[in-house]
Amino acid sequence: MSTSTNAMADTPGILYVTMHPEAGLPEEQFHDWYNNEHGPTRLRLPFCANGFRYRASDLEGGEGEEAKPEWMAIYDITDMAELTRETYLRLRGPPAKTPREADTMAKIKVDRKLYDFLGSQESKEFTRLEMVGNEGRENVMVAVLLAPNPGEVMSEAIEKWYAEEHIEMLSKVPGWLRTRTYKTSSVDPSAPFEYLSLHEYAPGNGLGGPEFQAATSTPRAIEIMSEVVNDKRRRVYNLYYTFGAAPRHLAPKLSNWASTDPSSPILTKTFSTSSTGASAGAIESYITTPDGVTIPYRLEGSQDPSAPLIILCNSILTAYGIWDGFLRSFFSNPKNQKYRVLRYLKRGRSSACGSTPITVDVLASDIIALLDTLRVKKAAAIIGVSLGGAITLNAALKYPNRVERFISCDTSSKSPAGNSKVWSERIALAEKEAVMTSSGESIVGQELAEITTRRWFVQESYDDVDLAKTIEDVTQMVARNSLEGFRHSVRALFEYDLKVEMKTGAVPGMFVVGGGDGVLPGTMKEMANAYGKAGARYEVLEGAGHLPMVERPGEFARVVSAFIDA
Structure with a gap:
């Protein structure tokens, strides 16, 4: 020796x-x-x-x-x-x-x-x-x-x-x-x-x-x-x-605590209670991807370390607050207290999104990095909307051994024709408004945020006082998104195509769409029929547009619960 x-x-x-x-x-x-x-x-x-x-x-x-x-x-x-x-x-x-x-x-x-x-x-x-x-x-x-x-x-x-x-x-x-x-x-x-x-x-x-x-x-x-x-x-x-390189220990008596290290990219916090009704507090922290990008996350739910984990993937320009109403409905069902739920901020929410070109493949690999760092062998379900829906579908196709089920919402299997031109015009609109935070960071701003959310939500939602307030919260999420992060992350929408891979999909999936989301109800029905050998489940939520978990959180929780427990 x-x-x-x-x-x-x-x-x-x-x-x-x-x-x-x-x-x-x-x-x-x-x-x-x-x-x-x-x-x-x-x-x-x-x-x-x-x-x-x-x-x-x-x-x-x-x-x-x-x-x-x-x-x-x-x-x-x-x-x-x-x-x-x-x-x-x-x-x-x-x-x-x-x-x-x-x-x-x-x-x-x-x-x-x-x-x-x-x-x-x-x-x-x-x-x-x-x-x-x-x-x-x-x-x-x-x-x-x-x-x-x-x-x-x-x-x-x-x-x-x-x-x-x-x-x-x-x-x-x-x-x-x-x-x-x-x-x-x-x-x-x-x-x-x-x-x-x-x-x-x-x-x-x-x-x-x-x-x-x-x-x-x-x-x-x-x-x-x-x-x-x-x-x-x-x-x-x-x-x-x-141990892993990120905290994951949930318990009913977690401290209300925050880290104090000024060099940390995100201050880790633990909460004794969860605002969504989960049983064992919550953790907010971050992981670092293999290429060095910081991904902030929030974990809540069951105290059982081996509890099945659901991952929620946001649309472009939003934060994980879009899932609040859904989670309150979801956790109000005692049967769902057995789950853990992980929400996170995709690359592009902040300007610190790395030098790697952002694609749906890179964004799917970030989900695997989250699973690895939090030491989860297989997600019980991944649920995503819009760009998050494409990421969710792609993760199930690329990493079938890490995903038990997926739910893809309000998305397409292929970048629509002219997508790069449309999004480039939206970037130009935000650049023209030129809004900056007090720290000097350029953000998307109010003009693009208002135009974007008007497209996302049905008119009836604006007539509902409570929903109108929620929509305003989402609008401000969009407005506060880093402009630099938006420039980089939106490129994931320019050129992706999952149509061929979908034909051999093996992970059980469901496609969900808001009934008022333009042509997407028809598009997603075709996606459901084209998935795998026998197709996938398909659900339309009437009275909802592009973010059905925001406009119809209770109904969305019902269809999610029925699918993941099937």
């Missing part, structure tokens, strides 16, 4: 942390802070490859204590030197470290250790737990810490024993998956020197069985423990939670 490294090469390793919460720290606060603040903040660092929380299974009476903590967390680090640099160190003090984190950590006994990687061996059954497809997979971790007696020869004896005998014998234990070995990191020279080995097993394993006894009772193993090792500690844990 080689420990040599090139002086200029990265030194991979692990951050190993044990925690014992004091009796006065509410369990809800501990998990909320850890899962929604502390962990995701670390996972957003480019050198933090993954992060896992484990819970001890070797406690007498099931209660942890300071000498034997109940909780352990590990983070694979691509270069341990990064933990000595400002990018990481700034997280450990204000303003990045929030008052909530300081208050919570003051009530936890923390033992934090850094180790450099030595080697790894794994079975053919091993699979990396950070892969989204493994979310929910159970894992048993045995952590063994060995402090050698003084002298280089003692350290060499331990390393040779692992490499020449011990790991090979452990690999014969039923359920063994992987063993990794580490030594105290060179970036922490004041720490007492020791070895850490992490042995991973499937839940059904042979720990304590004859193969395990054989591996730990050889003459060489006995000699190592009696003559070479000065101190040994062994702990057994079960996987409790896998």
Whole structure:
């Protein structure tokens, strides 16, 4: 087992942390802070490859204590030197470290250790737990810490024993998956020197069985423990939670909290209650796509981490507030409290939409990035309207293994002829009005917003006092959209064509359209008939135009509920 490294090469390793919460720290606060603040903040660092929380299974009476903590967390680090640099160190003090984190950590006994990687061996059954497809997979971790007696020869004896005998014998234990070995990191020279080995097993394993006894009772193993090792500690844990690079922990007692890091592109917020009637509060935060674009999102719904997830995809120029009325109706049905709902702002809502040309393929890939970051293997449903409807359809066609069902609303399977000319004229109209925010950002402005929403909604909706107010809210959403973001994102509408792909569509789908949305009722009926081998469901909502979830939220909730529960 080689420990040599090139002086200029990265030194991979692990951050190993044990925690014992004091009796006065509410369990809800501990998990909320850890899962929604502390962990995701670390996972957003480019050198933090993954992060896992484990819970001890070797406690007498099931209660942890300071000498034997109940909780352990590990983070694979691509270069341990990064933990000595400002990018990481700034997280450990204000303003990045929030008052909530300081208050919570003051009530936890923390033992934090850094180790450099030595080697790894794994079975053919091993699979990396950070892969989204493994979310929910159970894992048993045995952590063994060995402090050698003084002298280089003692350290060499331990390393040779692992490499020449011990790991090979452990690999014969039923359920063994992987063993990794580490030594105290060179970036922490004041720490007492020791070895850490992490042995991973499937839940059904042979720990304590004859193969395990054989591996730990050889003459060489006995000699190592009696003559070479000065101190040994062994702990057994079960996987409790896998961090992602964005918060997703919903619970009935979430804090009303906001992050305080001024360098964050979006301040993460958690809410104890949901304005739409979901049962377990809400989270507002962001993901970063593979090409570096920030996608803000709002997550609400069931506290069950494995709850089926519905994703809502907005029309161009709107924010996710267009779904408020629908969600209030949707969650008012007790049967729908089992769902989680994710809303997000597409590329183009702000000017920070990246340098990648925006197409329906790129926008569909953003949905997959959301699923990956929030560690969701498969969306229960994706629902989109207008451009969002095309994105939804495209995601189901391009990623059928990630989408259970889709609902595409008020859209076309192909860019209408002359679309680029029409939208270019609308861009010119906004440029002519030249509205800017107080911060100096150019936005779409009122003139285009009024013209656009007049096309979207039927006249009867303007005659309804409550709906008229909602329409005004949507109008202001359009007016506040970044002009630069609009210029880039509208290009997705210029040239797309999903007609051929639709013929082989396999994901169950439904096409929904407002009865007053011009020619689209006929167009979408043709789309439904042309989808897949047997067609798709088709629903017309009378009394609605281009955004039926806004004008007929109750009726829209009814058809959605009937379809996703079918």
